[in-house]
Amino acid sequence: MDPEAEPGIEIELHDVQPEQPEAGTDPADREGTKIVAVGSPVARPRVFVHYGCLKQVLGHAYGEVDREVGGVLVGKNFRSRHGLVTELTAAIAARTEKAGLGHITFSHEAWNDIYRQLDELEPQLRIMGWYHSHPGFGIFLSHQDKFIHGSFFAGSQNVALVVDPLSGCVGMFGWRGRRLGSLGGIRILAAEEHQAAAEQLAEKLHYIVSDRQEHVHGLRERLGKTIRRLAQGQQRFEAR
């Protein structure tokens, strides 16, 4: 699917300072590093996921296929000769006991826990995005997901990774200007010794982002609310 053709959603970016990242070597120019693509990643924003980081995310999502799980993506951003780069090096799992249908909730305790774990990583690493699973729902950003991204990940280089462990589908989302949309694919960054494993992993994953599933999910959410309202109405009726 052409990511340009997606409707996306307009979210006002609040208080985002213009970012002036330092210069760095583009991952494509590094010796002994291989780039393996899932889907067709857009040229900008230029996002890379370390093989180890993706393995962490998939391990979390595939480990609990009966509920949505998630966490944050940690890494750095810098300016290379190819433009701004977002490089994701590790994932931190969040405690998401309050997950709902198609979205997760980052509670105050979850954030505290995430920051505790971040403190133990290299000091230059920052939270660059988040990930969560949609077991059996397919890949899209729900209304609540877009709210989370616009609230906590409004930086121009912040990204969201969504994984459906039941279908093997994945999707990467980010800001394209003021629009939040699919980034067309995932660039896996693998050291020489992980290249074969990264290629095998990429073959198993499908980059499929579906607006239709977003629509069906929206209907399911609305239907759920209607049923709850009807049930409350019936309780009130019976109580009379």
Ligand SMILES: [Zn+2]
């Ligand atoms: Zn979601």
